[in-house]
Amino acid sequence: MLEQPDARDLLATARAALLAKLLPALPAHLHYEARMIANAMAIAGRASTVDPAPLEARIMNFAEDTAQFAARIRAGAYQPGTPAYTGAATLLREVVRMRCAVTNPRALG
């Protein structure tokens, strides 16, 4: 339904223009700002390709929503050595990896 190129492509193309054409022409005191804009565009581009729904659905196995899951963790519902702890730890690892794949894939190791 939407026109092509899609959000990811537009952001990537615009970002390339920013870095290749605008950045070299900008005075030095604006380079930091320009690099921040390029970083924001890269993150937004990656975010547009991720579907958090499957992991959100799996959080429902632990709680009604993310807020309740967080509250249960705080209340001490998951103690090391229990299956609930292992299950929650596994899910958290997957959620955090997905979040990090959007914000900084280099940190995934």
Add this chain to the structure above:
Amino acid sequence: MNEAQRAALNAWLGVEIVGASLLSGGAIQQNWALRLADGQDWVLRTDNAATLAVSLPRAAEYALLRAAHAQGVTVPEPLACCEDPSIIGAPFFVMRRVGGTATGFRLAKAAAAQGGDDALVRALGAELARIHRITPPRADLAFMGEPPADAGLAFIAAQRARLDEAGTPRPAVEWGLAALARHAPPPVPPVLNHNDFRTGNLMVEGQAVTAVLDWEFAAWGDPHADLGWFCAPCWRFGNLGLEAGGLGSRAAFLEGYGAGADASRLPFWELAATIRWAVIAADQGARHLSGVERNLELALTAQIIPELEMNILAQVEALDAGTA
């Protein structure tokens, strides 16, 4: 700084400023380099618009600088403090300008090039030990209030309150806080914590420390909170193997610190450090999201939270396994 401000400043300080330029760095404060007619170089420190609610006012930071200077900590010599906002528009203090660089990435790169700089981290450990010789009660530092009875438990409670305030539920950060609650070490006598003693806030020239900067988060607490903050993975500037601030070995840093460092307390406080940075980043993101201050830098600071969460999960695993 306009002409009228400079004239008011000359009159108040009783000097003649011949040059004033804004220095780089300082997300919370403005730092101005002042050149005096007699050739002296001073730095003026005042508030930026984006002042964090948790940071201390300038007069308090000045009192800390004086206390640290008297204790022999390497800090810029404090010269004068003005709480009257009418002089330049906000309270400020001036200190002597020192040489060196504080840029984290530059220092980390130089240290990595020589396989780690243990002489430097030994010196930094000694600096931190001098800071920790300042202990409560202190009439001149009364603005810091009473020390917490248990710094570890107080930390956990404070971070939970700030997460609630920021409004976004964060299961991975809660996971870290729950682990801290399970592993809280017994309290030790409180000392002055700098609370932002890390690569990036330490001025270095060659292998010499020329200044410990940015005292606005100082508070009474467990000395290991500062040791853990310095060694936390998030402050290694890419040099993960150089565990002391991305600059040198943890062993050299602790050796420089000397008596009073209990290595078994560090895993707790290094996890606390990662959590604290994630909560600060969440606060900054919340400032942007709430519309209090729409700002790209604040928005991007929130984007570092997921990588901090990666660290938190790994640190919890090591803490629970006893391998941290």
